[in-house]
Amino acid sequence: MARMTMIEAVRDAMDVSMGQDPSVVVFGEDVGYFGGVFRATQGLQEKYGRDRCFDAPISESGIVGAAIGMAANGLRPCVEIQFADYMYPAYDQITQEAARIRYRSNGDFTCPITIRMPTGGGIFGGQTHSQSPEALFTHVSGLKVVIPSNPYDAKGLLISAIEDPDPVIFMEPKRLYNGPFDGHHDRPVTPWSKHDAGEVPAGRYAIPLGKAAKVREGSGLTLLTYGTMVHVALAAAAETGVDAEILDLRTLLPLDLDAIVESVNKTGRCVILHEATLTSGFGGELAALVAQHCFYRLEAPIRRVAGWDTPYPHAQEWAYFPGPARVGQAMLETMEG
Amino acid sequence: MARMTMIEAVRDAMDVSMGQDPSVVVFGEDVGYFGGVFRATQGLQEKYGRDRCFDAPISESGIVGAAIGMAANGLRPCVEIQFADYMYPAYDQITQEAARIRYRSNGDFTCPITIRMPTGGGIFGGQTHSQSPEALFTHVSGLKVVIPSNPYDAKGLLISAIEDPDPVIFMEPKRLYNGPFDGHHDRPVTPWSKHDAGEVPAGRYAIPLGKAAKVREGSGLTLLTYGTMVHVALAAAAETGVDAEILDLRTLLPLDLDAIVESVNKTGRCVILHEATLTSGFGGELAALVAQHCFYRLEAPIRRVAGWDTPYPHAQEWAYFPGPARVGQAMLETMEG
Amino acid sequence: MSELHRSSLSLHVPEPEVRPGGSPDFSNVVIPRAGEAPRPEPDARAEDIRKLAFTIIRVLNREGEAVGPWAGSLTDEQLKAGLRHMLLLRAFDSRMVIAQRQGKTSFYIQNLGEEAIACAFRKALGPGDMNFPTYRQAGLLIAGDYPLVTMMNQIYSNAGDPLKGRQLPIMYSTRENGFFTISGNLATQYPQAVGWAMASAIKKDDKIAAAWIGDGSTAESDFHAGLVFASTYKAPVILNVVNNQWAISTFQGVARGGAGTFAARGLGFGIPSLRVDGNDYLAVHAVASWAVERARRNLGPTLIEHVTYRAGAHSTSDDPSAYRPKGESDAWPLGDPVIRLKNHLIAKGLWSEERHVQLAAETMDEVMSAQKEAESLGTLHSGDRPSSRDMFEGVYAEMPPHLRRQRQEAGV
Amino acid sequence: MSELHRSSLSLHVPEPEVRPGGSPDFSNVVIPRAGEAPRPEPDARAEDIRKLAFTIIRVLNREGEAVGPWAGSLTDEQLKAGLRHMLLLRAFDSRMVIAQRQGKTSFYIQNLGEEAIACAFRKALGPGDMNFPTYRQAGLLIAGDYPLVTMMNQIYSNAGDPLKGRQLPIMYSTRENGFFTISGNLATQYPQAVGWAMASAIKKDDKIAAAWIGDGSTAESDFHAGLVFASTYKAPVILNVVNNQWAISTFQGVARGGAGTFAARGLGFGIPSLRVDGNDYLAVHAVASWAVERARRNLGPTLIEHVTYRAGAHSTSDDPSAYRPKGESDAWPLGDPVIRLKNHLIAKGLWSEERHVQLAAETMDEVMSAQKEAESLGTLHSGDRPSSRDMFEGVYAEMPPHLRRQRQEAGV
Ligand SMILES: Cc1ncc(C[n+]2csc(CCOP(=O)(O)OP(=O)(O)O)c2C)c(N)n1
Ligand SMILES: Cc1ncc(C[n+]2csc(CCOP(=O)(O)OP(=O)(O)O)c2C)c(N)n1
């Protein structure tokens, strides 16, 4: 067992996967010699050779398109999109091709690929290094969508993603790479080495896709979230004293509906939190499910806290980011009715 | 006043717009000499010349990219994507560029473009001629999203879209081109010439974006829908006898929340209906809004009826399509509790 | 600062020579003589053979003789088999177009006039090689001896459809026969083919891939992505462009723009690029074999522009008389691939008009008996069909809970 | 069926000659002599001038003389102004890199080594022409006399930022100065530039557009879309490719693949394509003027590959010592654009080392006083700043109800 950052955990997952299965290949922009702009693939080219870890041309559709072809020919590509904000050129290949190869060929061809992408804001990255486009994937039948919130989960979930027989979108909250950011941007950052979830076992272990984690037991309300916002929610609970039950969804598609319904039926109240723009965000789906399945137990309106419906601004980053104050207030209001 | 099909109404809107404003140009795949695969632009090239209505190469990103540049240089392009299913190569240009030009340049550049696309199924078009990707647009700040359900609205809304100072996604339910399809695929099709909304005034008129239409007054429950499903909802109400108030949303972004809240607060019950895949569809957002704003008036869980979470199949089209039977059942269940 | 006198600009919008009402005119299409184009060594550099991207490699001359350095890649038996495949495909097309009109299926796309390309190409490939076809390469299946009845089952979405009714007619898929699942979205398969070939190289395998695209679709972005990856990683892939002059109603000039040919695009990537007479079975086979050798010897990709003419409508949803002149197909200077191969066999003394009529009748019989068999399994609106249950299967390897719930809700 | 002996394939992964630890080696970069390349008429056909896509057009020789047919496009005064612009840009960069390190802003991208390209190009354009730049063409603004302080206000996201703090630093926008709002997404601006130029032609205007892209970004799909549209509609646009050898850590060979040059890509579209010495202010200006004349005369697009070297880090987030050898920048055979123009002016008797030092000091003063002014308006984390209210404005021309509600909720 070692303490790792989330980047190290992600790298370790790829290392383990490449080590155990020669069909796993890794490529993307700057991932070869240099090891990626976030250094997630550092050392993999040296260890596994240039034809298993290499630089790709700056063509996201080419990267995903080639990965699909490789998967059809027996490989298990794990590719990197440098920022989630740059997945759009690949959106056609991801949604119209990868997601449907199995279905349209009735299993004659399959598409076991993993598409990693750093996601979310909080690094003053402006409109094109901050986006959280998960809802653009959760609407697509045939994809799986995973967002870890800590190093331990990141490694176990990424190994599961790479081993999964279907295409998995693996979104890495970049603000968590170095530590469990709780939204207090003006306070010193805690490193993962000071956090329990920074403990990452060596070797292979897998966390099943489709299972949420209860990161805080509580009875006052249920807070549904994922990624960076898990830590913001924890901070808000601590600061408001609201006895929130906090679910880290981890996999958005397929979703752990049972865990959600069980918790909301228990608490009778629900707050939903994500960093992405509110309208048509994944929070809409969550609210709809809760409203449907827990209707007779709900004691207060479901509240959503999310990024505003604007592009992600640069200077106003902290006014945009749904930090602990906004989350705390939504919790308190939800406790009131 | 003339009776028109929806295709004729769409064509008439472009004709009127091109006639009154020389900066309006129309292009897309096969739209020039031939007049488009659905014939929406028939005659426009002959009338306005080859440099105002012309064929584009098969490059959706090029079509939208070029339109953005033209808009920045004073034109008002109205472009056609041959099927909504083929908008994906343009998704980057639409969501990362068109939608954000005004914001990121603080109004120094703007993007008054209209992107028309036939949408929805019901024509045995299989996975790539049947999709309803509206939720992939409603999550994008800076876009407007319009879906008409009849010829009268189509013309008035398309004129508004073309005149709008911002980018508008204009989705045309192709199953409605020739008549108000109510989901009974095994019955003869009613033509628009037999329907009141087939009455389309000559010349310019505009229907404001962002306003829903109440297509059926009722007190039992509120049904929220748009496009083809408006007619399916009407059929289901007639067949079940449920006294549904049916709102045709017409514009999904910006949404007419006031009309929705007013109606649901009155009826206390709500069914949401769309053809797109259920999970993370626009119905999720609608349900979340209703659950939030009408919580204390709701007497039954909000039900969503939608396409299943599979790609749009070919042979099983009518099992996939949320027809009057499914809608009717959801209405009855919602009346019960 | 420019000191130029500024004259006003105007937009150039390319248009075909002739539209309905006019008479077909291909006088601007330069057709080089058969046998003229040289045959370079397969390890030639793109720059050294660039002329082959601006001519048309042809083997069969007007007299039906096979001439020049590209001749001789096929035995007599293979030639006769080729003729049979093309006739089979033509019969298949004609029956399926009628079946669609009869409402037995929703949609069909035919290959009329372009039969030589896919049929001959298929014979240059080996077992385990993989095509990434468009909807207009049914010849790959026919020449690969894929069962006609299975193709029809797919077209009818009937109980025998290997794709369970999920796909639009003619969107076949068969890994075993080296035919990747067709996509309705144009061009997406181009980088996929390159990726497949790269995987072969990564695995140190000896299988190669072939990508397919139409003239109009080369404008799509994924065409570029495919070329970039093929060029960078020297992937063992053959990049086919089928230039049949039309993209629905849009003539090839709109996608081609100012370049003389589509093959020229490949040169911009340093990829050896050749144009071939797509209506000449022998030429297609020879050029394909050359490219296959390159790929197999790890010499990298080849781009082939097949010059042909879409003699039929774009699809059963289309009526070309609205946008191209009557008789344009007959005026097409490269002729008909079936007649040309027939004449060659006759010139060689291997064939006769009588045997041809007989073969045509035989292939039609074969198609009709396959059709009968397929229809006994059902058609789109009657007989046995894939179930609604099938609709919910295969979205994922394992059905997740939400789909299970939906299937229950659907009561299937 | 292939009869070939099948040997196993292997993947070709291009790599630069040297990595950290090695010594810089540009011996494979062929540098033609200055003055050697011919200057064709602007209405030349792409095919007839294809050699210009494989050489490097150069004007300044080793002695600092302007030689050959491309010389002579600039007056002495213009040359001195060019030197001033480049020095200003260099001073600007050096101050802003420091400002970023001091935490006054979040991010910066410098132009070091590439100053000649944007500075000289800008002077070939006329009023009303429009650039669609990347983040590495600040020289367009500097040479366009755009106020330094406004640039800095944008970089600082301060109260004077014309973009209200919404954009990442250096993502400038100024319609008035012919500079389209920069996107963080690579290559998207290429088809937009072509569209802008098409609009000019549709309006029968006389304004032209210039598209900009880096070597690495030519792999993006939108590069292709831009070329297709430019080629088809003969749009009055100049398609610039700035080949600075690197795309973050990836050397240009990964995007270029098997083609000898990036200019070769343009030839595949029948677009006249030229390579120019990007570190030679005179050559860039001459080639740009030639392309401007082509566009203005409605002769269509031109592709220009500017051959240069990214002497600095990719951005302030990057440390190039991790992926390229020390001293590679100094070994770059085309030298430094500032020194080369300085030497030319000295050779012409128009300049001296003293005056150069003086000019460098003057430009640095100018930058520093602009900086002082900008900082008086605030920096990213201190002083006056755009408000949270500004965040909600400008998403649409008119604020829709849901944004109004959100603004209220935010209490701003
Ligand atoms: C991404 C995308 N855009 C548009 C279409 C609609 N479409 C189908 S076929 C076709 C024409 C293709 O022409 P070409 O590539 O020349 O192939 P051909 O039909 O001639 O074989 C078009 C525009 C599509 N299927 N996919
Ligand atoms: C669509 C997209 N993909 C990836 C990136 C990340 N990225 C930013 S700059 C860059 C390298 C660009 O290199 P090049 O085009 O050569 O331009 P240069 O930086 O050398 O000027 C990359 C990969 C991006 N901004 N947009």
Ligand SMILES: [Mg+2]
């Ligand atoms: Mg074609």
Ligand SMILES: [Mg+2]
């Ligand atoms: Mg570069």
